[in-house]
Amino acid sequence: MSTLGRIITLAFLIAAETTSTFAASPVTLGKNLTASERIPIARIDHVQWDTLVKKYVNSKGMVDYERWQKNSSDMQKLDRYLDHLSEVIIAADAKKADQLAFWINAYNAVTVKGILREYPTTSIRNHTAKFFGYNIWDDLQLIVDGKSYSLNQMEHEVLRKMQEPRIHFAIVCASIGCPRLLNEAYVPSKIDQQLTSNAKAFFADPTKFNYDKTMKTIAVSPILDWFSEDFGPTTAEQMQRIAPFVPKEAHDLAGGGQARVSYLDYDWDLNDQAKK
Structure with missing residues (x-):
């Protein structure tokens, strides 16, 4: 085996050993x-x-x-x-x-x-x-x-x-x-009632949904971006899908399909009563 071949083989062995060492068991x-x-x-x-x-x-x-x-x-x-x-x-x-x-x-x-x-x-x-x-x-x-x-x-x-x-x-x-x-x-x-109730609570939270009717803008949780395909093929259809759950004053803006949509930052801090 050539010197290069030995180096490549050694590299693979080291990588395999490292993976075995650090891979987590379920x-x-x-x-x-x-x-x-x-x-x-x-x-x-x-x-x-x-x-x-x-x-x-x-x-x-x-x-x-x-x-x-x-x-x-x-x-x-x-x-x-x-x-x-x-x-x-x-x-x-x-x-x-x-x-x-x-x-x-x-x-x-x-x-x-x-x-x-x-x-x-x-x-x-x-x-x-x-x-x-x-x-x-x-x-x-x-x-x-x-x-x-x-x-x-x-x-x-x-x-x-x-x-x-x-x-x-x-x-x-x-x-x-x-x-x-x-x-x-x-x-x-x-x-069905529970899913609707929690959806409405989600969009009632200004850290997850806010809007400006005059500017025709909506800022929404990035969950709607990450899983956009679950809500519809276009941004307009996605907003129409969530319209029944957003605050009443924003129904028309979301349902009209004309709003400019942006995505809010996501807070990864633990949902811990001791911290908030």
Whole structure:
């Protein structure tokens, strides 16, 4: 082998060893069950999650991570809820309302669990390694119907494919720039009402939506930019899609399709009651 060949081979070996050293192993939540032990999605009960968020999340969606983390009983209750989610069978004919409630709650509960594992921390971005090491969005995984789902998979491979753009005002990545974390569980019987309510709360927040009727301008959360295709093929259609949820005075401006649209900065600070 030539000197150059030896150098190239050595470089590949070093790179492989480095990747092996720093690549993160998945952190698995929930439990493995046989097919006979699983239950239909309609029988999944979100009451444990409802109890927890009522206790630790305020009306603005801010979480008391510090108090939650110190309560070993409630930490165990969260783990039991995640175990319960693993019991589900996702049938092809499952009702959309059941699936939306299940996956939104699952995403939010896994995110909270992920933050509680790291707390104290100032941002979820502190735990999202881009190349080597642990990335909470990819490596924190929940077993659902015998398969492991990361947060990214829940969002992009499941929820977004349901063609319900209001999910973007319901799933919460533990950041101030996110929609508020609802302090009740999403449930199939009122999922439509809950999604609409949280969408309206999102656009009522001037850090996520503001406008000038005289100048015909709208400034909106970058969530509408990042996931623009979920709201429509053009900016005008995207604004028309959110028009029912924006403050009443801005309905015509958003729905008219003529506004100049810009995107606000995103606040990645933790949605922590102790900080805000």
